[in-house]
Amino acid sequence: MWTSHPQFRSIVLSNWNRDLRIKGSGLDQVYWKLVRLKHDLKKFNWRIIGDVARSYEDCKTEFQKARYDIFSDPQNQILASAERVAFQRFKQQEKVYGSYLRQKSKIEWIQFGNENSSYFHAYIKQRKRANRIASYISEDGKVEDSYPKVISHFINHFKSVLGCSNKASGKVDYVIADLGPVLSVEDQLALIKPFSNKDVKTTMFGISSIKSPGPDGFRGGILQKLMERHGEGDF
Incomplete structure (x- = not known):
């Protein structure tokens, strides 16, 4: 939501390029810069962005009137x-x-994770009860709902199926399998070679910009904006 605002880039860059009073290097510098940036983005949110829902309703009313x-x-x-x-x-x-609502829903999911898990497990238990088989129809057409008989019926059924050979499935013909698509030697070597900074950057930009924020509260879109101005060896 913030990245679409014209002032967002200048605020981030001015904060990121300022020197830190805290000594450190590498990830220490990145961490403290992100902490400082977080406070500036909060000020940017309530001073410039404001109430997103109210602004949306005002623009909607203005458009309807027009x-x-x-x-x-x-x-x-x-x-x-x-x-x-x-x-x-x-x-x-x-x-x-719309971006604000998507982000808010993901943040609320993180904040109320335990409640979400409780609801999820309660829902699964309800589905188990609904899908529970409590009776079966015997060969003579009678409905058997006695729990011991239901258990015995299913155990006997699976005993008659498990362990039996199936003529439809045989041994794998490796000659036929080799005729299909396989990885070349170059592709196999590419899977085990060390990754580079370029690979990291490509992977980073492959993450959705509206992905749920991490423990620090930042989403992938913010980090992508910061990486756009740096070369492959500067992060």
Whole structure:
């Protein structure tokens, strides 16, 4: 949500390029810069971004009013221009609001993880009870619901199936298997060779920018923006 704002990049870069008073190197520097950046982004959120939901409703109301005005006077160019501007603001704010809702839902899932797990296990138990087989129909058409008889029936059924040979499945013909798609020697060596900084960067940018934030509260999109201005050997 923040990355779409025109001031986001300048705020991040100005914070990241400032010298640290805390001594350290490597990941220590990255950690303390992220901590400092987090405070600046909080100020950026409540000073500039503001109430996203309210801004969305205001833009929506403005766009609806502009549409109503242009319907009453379709030939008015001033109203048509105002309607286009209101539509662009509404679409932009709608995109920001949608990103905000997606991020909020993921943060709430992390915060209420134990409650989510309890709900999940309660739901699974309910499904088990619903899918539990408590009776069966015997060969003479009678419904047997006695628990010991149901258990005995299923045990006998699986005893008659398990351990029996199946003519449909035989041995694997490796000659036929080799005729299919296989990895070349170059591909096999590529799987075990050491990875480079370029591989790390490619993997980092392969992560969705709206992925759930980690323990530090940052998502992949923020780190991707920071890495865009650095070379392969600078991180």
